[in-house]
Amino acid sequence: MSDFSEELIGSKTEDEQEESYVFSGTGMSFPWLQNHIGTIATGGKKEKDFAQTTSACLSFIQEALLKHQWQQAAEYMHSYLQILEDSDSHKRQAAPEIIWKLGSEILFYHPKSNMETFNTFADRMKNIGVMNYLKISLQHALYLVHHGMLEDANRNLSHAETWRYGEKSSSQEVLINLIQAYKGLLQYYTWSKKKLELSTLDEDDYAYNAASQSMLNHSCKTSVNLGALIQTPGVWDPFVKSYVEMLEFYGDRDGAREVLTNYAYDEKFPSNPNAHVYLYNFLKREKAPREKLISVLKILYQIVPSHKLMLEFHRLLGKSEKEDHRKLGLEVLFGVLDFAGCTKNITAWKYLAKYLRQILMGNHLAWVQEEWNSRKNWWPDFHFSSFWAKSDWKEDKALACEKALVAGILLGKGCRYFRFISKQDDEVLRKKIKRIKKSVENHSIVNPGL
Numbered sequence: 001m002s003d004f005s006e007e008l009i010g011s012k013t014e015d016e017q018e019e020s021y022v023f024s025g026t027g028m029s030f031p032w033l034q035n036h037i038g039t040i041a042t043g044g045k046k047e048k049d050f051a052q053t054t055s056a057c058l059s060f061i062q063e064a065l066l067k068h069q070w071q072q073a074a075e076y077m078h079s080y081l082q083i084l085e086d087s088d089s090h091k092r093q094a095a096p097e098i099i100w101k102l103g104s105e106i107l108f109y110h111p112k113s114n115m116e117t118f119n120t121f122a123d124r125m126k127n128i129g130v131m132n133y134l135k136i137s138l139q140h141a142l143y144l145v146h147h148g149m150l151e152d153a154n155r156n157l158s159h160a161e162t163w164r165y166g167e168k169s170s171s172q173e174v175l176i177n178l179i180q181a182y183k184g185l186l187q188y189y190t191w192s193k194k195k196l197e198l199s200t201l202d203e204d205d206y207a208y209n210a211a212s213q214s215m216l217n218h219s220c221k222t223s224v225n226l227g228a229l230i231q232t233p234g235v236w237d238p239f240v241k242s243y244v245e246m247l248e249f250y251g252d253r254d255g256a257r258e259v260l261t262n263y264a265y266d267e268k269f270p271s272n273p274n275a276h277v278y279l280y281n282f283l284k285r286e287k288a289p290r291e292k293l294i295s296v297l298k299i300l301y302q303i304v305p306s307h308k309l310m311l312e313f314h315r316l317l318g319k320s321e322k323e324d325h326r327k328l329g330l331e332v333l334f335g336v337l338d339f340a341g342c343t344k345n346i347t348a349w350k351y352l353a354k355y356l357r358q359i360l361m362g363n364h365l366a367w368v369q370e371e372w373n374s375r376k377n378w379w380p381d382f383h384f385s386s387f388w389a390k391s392d393w394k395e396d397k398a399l400a401c402e403k404a405l406v407a408g409i410l411l412g413k414g415c416r417y418f419r420f421i422s423k424q425d426d427e428v429l430r431k432k433i434k435r436i437k438k439s440v441e442n443h444s445i446v447n448p449g450l
Contacts, residue, residue, distance in 0.1 A: 051091075054083045061102055070110040077103060084128070097132050100125045104139065118143060130165050134175035137163070141182060150186055157183040177229050181239050184225030188242040195249065230259065233268040240278060248282075256282060264296070273307065276300040280309065290316055294325065301332060306339040311347055318355065327367050330359055334371045343383065349402035356409050360443045368445055372410055383407070384417035393421060397429060405436045412446030 057080035064073035080102075083095040103121055107113045122140040126133045137160035144153035160179050165172070226243040230236045240263055247256040260282050264275040280296045297313040310332050317329035333352045336342050359367055372379075384407040392400040404421035411418065422437055 051086070051088070054080060054086065054091075057083075058098075065102070065105060068109070070106055073102070073106050074110060077106060093131070096125060096128050097135075100132060100136055100139075104143070108143070115147065115149070133163055133165065134160055134172060134179065138175065138179055138182065141179075145186070150189065154183060154186045157186070174232070177232060180225040181229040181236070184229070185238065185242060187225070188246070191246065230263065233266075233270070235270060235272055235274075236263075237272070237274050237278075240275075244278070244282065253286065257286075264299075271303060273300055273303045276303070277307075277309065290319065294320065298328075301335070305332070305335040306342055310336050311351060314351055314355075326359075327364070330355060330367055330371060334375065337383070338375075344396070344399065346396065346399045346402060349399060349406060353402050353405040353409075356406065357439060357443055360409075360445070365445060368410075372445065376410075380411060380415070384411065384415055386416045386420060389417040389420035393424060397426065401429060401432055401436060404433075405439055408436065408440030409443050409445060412444050413440060414446075 057076050060076040061073050061080060064070075064076060077099075081099065083091060083099070086092045086095065100122075103125070104118070107118045107121055119140075122136060122143075126136050126140075137156060141153040141156045141160075144150075144156060157179050161176065161183065226239050230240055230243060240259065244256045244259055247253070247259065260275070260279040263269060263272075264279045269275070276296055276299050280293060280300070283292055283296060294313070294316050297309060297316065300307055301310060301313060314329050314332045317325045317332065320326060320329075333348060333355060336345070336348050337352065342348055356368060383403065389400065389404075392403060400421050404418050407415045408418040408422075413419070413422075418440065422433060424433065426433070
């Protein structure tokens with residue numbers, strides 16, 4: 001075994017001399033796997049046997065992980081560590097990353113694992129797999145953050161930030177940027193806490209000025225890290241949000257707008273609905289013109305037509321004087337309700353019921369027919385079956401009434417959904433159901449002349 005595995009695995013206890021090893025300080029037992037793969041001795045054994053054994057170990061580990069059998073996975077890992085001595089240089093070089101991924105997963109969930117064990121394992125793996133040093137450092141830091149050890153995580157990232165191995169490669173540069181960015185996020189967290197503290201202080205107080213200066217210092221450090229990262233094409237949602245918040249706080253609204261605009265529209269960045277959400281929310285805070293807000297949400301609609309902001313998009317379109325905007329407002333509502341996750345959205349049904357009446361009263365029957373023609377073969381079963389009528393009435397009578405009105409307008413009085421709801425004798429909703437019947441008589445596209 002390598003020095004790493006000998007250090008990682010503690011000495012045998014008196015009671016376990018013949019069958020197990022123990023992680024130092026953890027009490028985790030790792031018996032030899034004689035029943036499964038036998039004892040390995042590289043001397044005198046064919047390399048083929050060694051390869052078969054390590055391959056079998058890897059399969060056992062993967063199976064144990066899938067079944068959440070953490071102790072068994074740890075036992076198999078004990079023998080798999082011998083892959084570090086494989087005569088195949090390719091396998092030997094790839095081994096540290098595999099061991100790190102599997103070992104960290106085991107230690108994260110193992111009931112007898114603790115922070116000391118995980119930290120020791122991570123530090124050993126960094127030294128063994130120098131090509132994976134940055135990856136492991138970043139993942140180790142995130143593990144520390146998960147456990148609330150922010151100072152340790154920041155220290156870990158600071159060490160990794162200055163680490164170099166050979167000539168700086170493009171892959172190293174990307175990882176270093178990520179490490180600097182996560183370090184920036186930790187600094188942003190400190191800045192946010194100080195910002196919260198600042199809100200409780202009197203502006204004339206000395207403590208207020210001291211806190212302000214401290215926040216400014218943290219802002220400078222964080223901005224350098226985050227600002228550099230988000231210039232690189234990618235999906236940097238939490239980093240962009242943090243950076244923009246700081247820019248806004250210090251009054252640099254032009255800078256914040258530029259960052260968000262580039263993030264949303266620069267073709268070098270992957271398509272990302274959140275980028276348009278962030279830009280929209282910023283412009284909304286800036287009280288931007290309606291046309292500008294519509295242009296941003298129009299792109300979001302093309303990416304995610306079921307997004308929760310689509311109902312807000314519909315309202316903006318409905319207020320526009322442009323006919324193509326008002327027509328799009330109808331399309332947006334139909335688009336939202338095309339998705340199964342939105343079928344119970346009573347607000348969407350209310351908007352559609354109201355908008356259908358407005359559109360039809362405005363002599364735009366063709367708009368409604370255009371949207372309905374592409375849906376008339378599947379919406380009746382998807383939304384307006386007898387099953388859904390009974391289910392909706394039982395679960396949410398208000399929702400059932402809104403859907404009944406839409407069903408009646410689109411399918412006429414013979415629609416199963418409309419017929420079921422219209423026959424219900426509910427004292428509270430009696431007047432509402434009567435109004436629904438009248439609206440259907442006046443506006444149903446099945447009999448547009450009536």
